[in-house]
Amino acid sequence: MGTFKSRGLRGSDLEDLVNRTNEDYREKGLALIQKVPTPITPVNFDKETHHITMAYFDQKSTVDYIGVVQGIPVCFDAKECHALSFPLANIHAHQYEFMKDFDAQDGIAFLLLYFSGPDVYYYMTFAELTKFMDRAKNGGPKHFKFGELDDRYVLPMKGGILIPYLAGINTDLADRDE
Numbered sequence: 001m002g003t004f005k006s007r008g009l010r011g012s013d014l015e016d017l018v019n020r021t022n023e024d025y026r027e028k029g030l031a032l033i034q035k036v037p038t039p040i041t042p043v044n045f046d047k048e049t050h051h052i053t054m055a056y057f058d059q060k061s062t063v064d065y066i067g068v069v070q071g072i073p074v075c076f077d078a079k080e081c082h083a084l085s086f087p088l089a090n091i092h093a094h095q096y097e098f099m100k101d102f103d104a105q106d107g108i109a110f111l112l113l114y115f116s117g118p119d120v121y122y123y124m125t126f127a128e129l130t131k132f133m134d135r136a137k138n139g140g141p142k143h144f145k146f147g148e149l150d151d152r153y154v155l156p157m158k159g160g161i162l163i164p165y166l167a168g169i170n171t172d173l174a175d176r177d178e
Helices: 014-027 093-104 126-137 165-177
Strands: 031-035 040-046 051-057 065-069 072-081 085-087 108-115 120-125 143-145
Touching: 014 031, 014 065, 014 072, 072 085, 072 093, 072 165, 093 108, 093 126, 108 126, 108 165, 120 126, 120 165
Parallel strands: 072 108
Antiparallel strands: 031 065, 040 051, 065 072, 085 143, 108 120
16 A cells, blocks of 8 residues: 555545544454444336445434444544534534433443544544534534634544544543543
8 A cells, every 4th residue: 555645545535434443443352333324215226237326315314333442332423524613514413312312321422523624533522512512502603613622632643543533532531530
């Protein structure tokens, strides 16, 4: 494999990087996280290639990923942002409600954000997301800015892990214990 100028591996998308990270964690026995499939109903099917050529979503999905980390249930959604502000409209109400219910059951719910401009991965706790959602609900901005985020949750690549979100979970757990 050739070298890349960025750890973001410019040709790959966020989902691919998260899936590769999840596989690394599984191989090391650290976590078992799976992509939640989006339920679809095929409308057109090409009988020669055996490919679905048109489909629609059956129902609203929950979050992108769900699993367990060292006995702790986790769920998260992965979002990419090209600007330095993130529109809260990118978090759908059904996703937020699922994360809220998951958190209420003592699971860890979070967002994994990729800000492509500065090439930064960020672990957003559910508490931080709720703070921004409540602010918007009370008439504040319907977005948050990169500069408002907690530097402790920036995820620099380390140990060969592409997106080391377990470091974010560790910080999140430490904050909950305080």
